[in-house]
Amino acid sequence: xxxxxxxxxxxxxxxxxxxxxxxxxxxxxxxxxxxxxxxxxxxxxxxxxxxxxxxxxxxxxxxxxxxxxxxxxxxxxxxxxxxxxxxxxxxxxxxxxxxxxxxxxxxxxxxxxxxxxxxxxxxxxxxxxxxxxxxxxxxxxxxxxxxxxxxxxxxxxxxxxxxxxxxxxxxxxxxxxxxxxxxxxxxxxxxxxxxxxxxxxxxxxxxxxxxxxxxxxxxxx
Amino acid sequence: xxxxxxxxxxxxxxxxxxxxxxxxxxxxxxxxxxxxxxxxxxxxxxxxxxxxxxxxxxxxxxxxxxxxxxxxxxxxxxxxxxxxxxxxxxxxxxxxxxxxxxxxxxxxxxxxxxxxxxxxxxxxxx
Numbered sequence: 001x002x003x004x005x006x007x008x009x010x011x012x013x014x015x016x017x018x019x020x021x022x023x024x025x026x027x028x029x030x031x032x033x034x035x036x037x038x039x040x041x042x043x044x045x046x047x048x049x050x051x052x053x054x055x056x057x058x059x060x061x062x063x064x065x066x067x068x069x070x071x072x073x074x075x076x077x078x079x080x081x082x083x084x085x086x087x088x089x090x091x092x093x094x095x096x097x098x099x100x101x102x103x104x105x106x107x108x109x110x111x112x113x114x115x116x117x118x119x120x121x122x123x124x125x126x127x128x129x130x131x132x133x134x135x136x137x138x139x140x141x142x143x144x145x146x147x148x149x150x151x152x153x154x155x156x157x158x159x160x161x162x163x164x165x166x167x168x169x170x171x172x173x174x175x176x177x178x179x180x181x182x183x184x185x186x187x188x189x190x191x192x193x194x195x196x197x198x199x200x201x202x203x204x205x206x207x208x209x210x211x212x213x214x215x216x217x218x219x220x221x
Numbered sequence: 222x223x224x225x226x227x228x229x230x231x232x233x234x235x236x237x238x239x240x241x242x243x244x245x246x247x248x249x250x251x252x253x254x255x256x257x258x259x260x261x262x263x264x265x266x267x268x269x270x271x272x273x274x275x276x277x278x279x280x281x282x283x284x285x286x287x288x289x290x291x292x293x294x295x296x297x298x299x300x301x302x303x304x305x306x307x308x309x310x311x312x313x314x315x316x317x318x319x320x321x322x323x324x325x326x327x328x329x330x331x332x333x334x335x336x337x338x339x340x341x342x343x344x345x346x347x
Contacts, residue, residue, distance in 0.1 A: 002343065004242060006336040011231045011251075095223050126223035128258045129334075154305075154314040155258050165345060190318045191325045 015130060018098035018165065022105065022133025029110040033118060034212060035132050037115060038140035040122035044168040045074045046199040047140055047208075048117045052081045054205055058216035060114040065104045067096045067121050074119060084108050095127040096120050115214065128156055138162040143171040143178050150184035158188050162211050169198045224263035227334070228271045235336065237277060244341035246280040254287045254331040255315060289315035289331030295324035302331070 010016060026033050027101045028097070034079045036044045048064060055062040066074035071153040074089035086104040088098065101118065118134060120127045139160045144167060150157045157163060163185050171178050182194040197204030209216060235249065249268075253259060261284050268282040289302035302315035319326050 001247070001340060002244075003338040003340050004239070005338050006238070008333075008335045008337075009234075010303070011227065011234060011334045011336065014230060014234075039335060093226070095226070123259055129223060131225065158314055158317055159256060186315060187307070188314060190316065190323065 012129070014092065015098055018102060019131040019133040021100055022101055023135070026110070026116065026133065026135075029113070031110055031113045031116050032136070032214070033116040033132075033134035034136045035118045035120060035127075035134040035136065036124070036138055036140060037120045038122045039126065039142070039145060040166075042122070042140040042142040042145065043197075043199050044119050044122070044140050045077055047121055047164060047166060047197065047205075049081055050199050050202055051081050051117060051208070052078065054209055054216075055214065056081075056083075057116055058209075058214070060214070060216075061112055062115040062117060062158060063108050063113050065101065065108075065116065065118040067100075067119060069093075069121060070183050080144060084113075090121055095130050096121050098132050101132045106157060124153060124156060128159075131202045133190045136162065136211075138164055138208075140164045140166050141181060143169040143176045143181070144174050145175075147176045147178070147180040148184075150181055150188060156190050157192070159183055160189065160192060162193050164195050164197055164204075164206075164208060166197045166199055168196050168204070169201065224259055227259060228264060228267040231268075231336070232271050232275060233279060234275060234340065239276070239339065241340075242341060244343045246277050246339055247342050248283055248340040249277070249280045250283050250337040251286065252285050252287050252335050252337050254330070255289055256331040257331060257334055259334070262271045263346065275331045285337070287330055287333055290318070290329040291317060291319065291326035292329050293319035293322060293324055295319065295325050295334070298322065298326075299329070302326070316317045 038044050052062045064078040065086045067088040072087045075085050078085035086107045088134050165181050168178050186200050195208045195211050268275050272278045291302045292299045298321040303320045304313045305316050306313050
C-alpha cells in the first residue's frame with residue numbers, strides 16, 4: 001500500500017482556467033461582465049431588462065446571455081430591447097459553466113460592447129461553484145422567497161458582493177420585511193452591498209447601477 | 222445536484238493522473254474548503270455512481286473540511302476567520318471580514334477543492 005501525493009491543484013482547475021480566459025478576453029475587449037444569479041422567479045430577467053435600458057440611456061452598449069434549461073423566452077425579451085443576445089439551453093444541467101459562456105462570447109460583437117449581463121439558470125445554489133469569468137456577481141432575491149432567505153443560504157450570501165432584494169412592492173402582500181433580509185445580509189457579509197428594487201416599476205435601478213460602478217454621463221440619469 | 226459535475230471533473234483528472242501508476246485505488250483523500258457549497262453526502266453518492274466501470278470503482282472518497290483563513294486588506298491580520306454562531310442561522314458560518322479591525326479581507330483558505338492523496342494497494346501487497 002502506498003499513497004500518491006497530489007500537488008494541490010484544484011479539481012475545478014479546468015473550469016477556473018476557462019473562467020480566467022473568459023475574464024481576460026472580456027477585459028481585452030473592454031467589456032465589463034456581470035453575472036446575475038438567483039432562484040426561479042426572483043426577477044433576474046426584468047432586472048437585466050431595466051439595466052439594459054439604463055445602460056443605453058448612459059450611452060453605453062450592452063448585450064446579454066440568457067441561460068435556461070429550455071426555451072428562449074428570456075432571450076426574446078432581451079432582443080426586444082435592441083441589444084445583442086445569445087440564448088443558452090443547459091438542458092439537464094442546473095448551472096452555466098465557463099466553457100458554455102466561452103462559446104456564447106463567440107456570437108457577440110465584443111469589440112462594440114461596454115457591458116455584458118449573463119443571466120444564469122434560475123437556481124441559487126448550483127451556479128455558485130462554477131465561475132464564468134465575470135467581473136461582478138449579483139444575487140437577486142425576491143421578497144416572495146421569504147425574509148429568511150439569507151439565513152437559509154448563509155454560505156452563498158457570505159460570499160456575494162451585491163445582493164438585490166427585488167419585488168419590494170409585494171413585501172406587504174406576503175408579510176415579509178425586506179429590511180430583515182438586508183440586516184441578515186449585513187451581519188453575515190459586513191462588506192456587501194444590498195440594493196432594494198422593484199424592477200417592474202423601474203425602482204432602485206439607479207442605486208444598482210451605482211453599486212455596480214457603471215459610469216453614466218447622461219444628465220437624465 | 223452540481224456535485225455530479227464536480228465529481229465528473231474529479232474522476233477525469235484522477236484517471237489521467239493515475240494512468241501510469243499500477244495498483245488498486247482504495248481511497249481518495251479530498252480537501253474541501255468550508256466556503257464551498259457542496260454537500261458531502263451528494264459528493265460521495267455522485268462518486269459512487271460516476272466511478273462505476275472506471276478503475277476508481279470501489280474506492281472510498283474521504284472528505285476533509287478546510288476552515289476559512291483570511292488576510293486583512295488593511296491591517297496585518299492573517300489567520301482564522303471569525304465563525305458566526307448565530308442560532309438563527311442554521312449552521313456556523315465564517316464571516317469574511319477582519320477579526321481584528323473589521324475591514325475587508327482576502328480569502329487565503331476555505332475555497333479550495335483539492336485532492337490531497339490517493340491510496341493505492343500494490344499488486345504485491347497480498
